Amino acid sequence: MAGVEEREEATALAAQARNVVWAADGTPWQRFLRVLSGGRCGRQPGGWTVIRLDAPWQDTPSSERPGWRERAANLDGDVAFAVDYLVCARCGFAWVEWPYTMGKYQRCGLAAAGLEALRLEYPGLSWHTLGAHFRDSRPFWTAVGAGVPGVYQQRETCSHAPAG
Numbered sequence: 001m002a003g004v005e006e007r008e009e010a011t012a013l014a015a016q017a018r019n020v021v022w023a024a025d026g027t028p029w030q031r032f033l034r035v036l037s038g039g040r041c042g043r044q045p046g047g048w049t050v051i052r053l054d055a056p057w058q059d060t061p062s063s064e065r066p067g068w069r070e071r072a073a074n075l076d077g078d079v080a081f082a083v084d085y086l087v088c089a090r091c092g093f094a095w096v097e098w099p100y101t102m103g104k105y106q107r108c109g110l111a112a113a114g115l116e117a118l119r120l121e122y123p124g125l126s127w128h129t130l131g132a133h134f135r136d137s138r139p140f141w142t143a144v145g146a147g148v149p150g151v152y153q154q155r156e157t158c159s160h161a162p163a164g
C-alpha cells in the first residue's frame with residue numbers, strides 16, 4: 001500500500017511528464033542493471049538491462065524492441081513508469097506497448113501523463129497497441145484512449161517498422 005508521500009511524489013512526477021531528457025541510440029550514457037519485479041501488465045519476470053538517466057522523465061532506445069523507444073519516469077531510484085513506443089510519421093501511426101507502472105505508484109496519473117506527453121510530442125498520429133489488451137487492462141485503455149485518434153486499438157506495425 002502506497003504512503004501519502006509516495007503518492008504525492010508520483011502525482012507531482014506525472015505533472016512533469018513533458019520535461020524529458022533524451023538519449024539517442026549509441027550515446028554512452030551510464031548503464032545500470034536494474035531488476036524489476038511484478039508489473040500488472042505482464043512484463044517478463046526477471047531483469048533486463050536498461051539505460052537510466054538522472055532525470056524525472058527519460059526517453060531512450062528500448063531495451064526490449066529494436067528500433068523502438070522507451071519513455072520512462074524515475075522516482076526515488078525506481079522506475080515508476082515505463083512504456084515502449086514506435087512512431088511512423090510516414091504512415092501517421094504510433095504504437096505503444098506494455099505500459100508498466102510500479103505497484104506503489106499506480107493510480108497517480110503517471111501512465112496517462114506519459115502517454116499524453118507522447119501524443120503532444122507527436123501530434124496528428126493515430127495511436128495503437130501492438131498486442132491485444134488483456135481483460136484487466138481494458139478499463140485503462142478505455143480511459144486513456146478517450147478522444148484519442150486510434151483509441152489505442154490493436155494494430156499491426158507498418159512495413160517501415162524495424163524487424164524484431
Ligand SMILES: [Zn+2]
Nearest residue numbers: 088091158160
Ligand atoms: Zn509506416
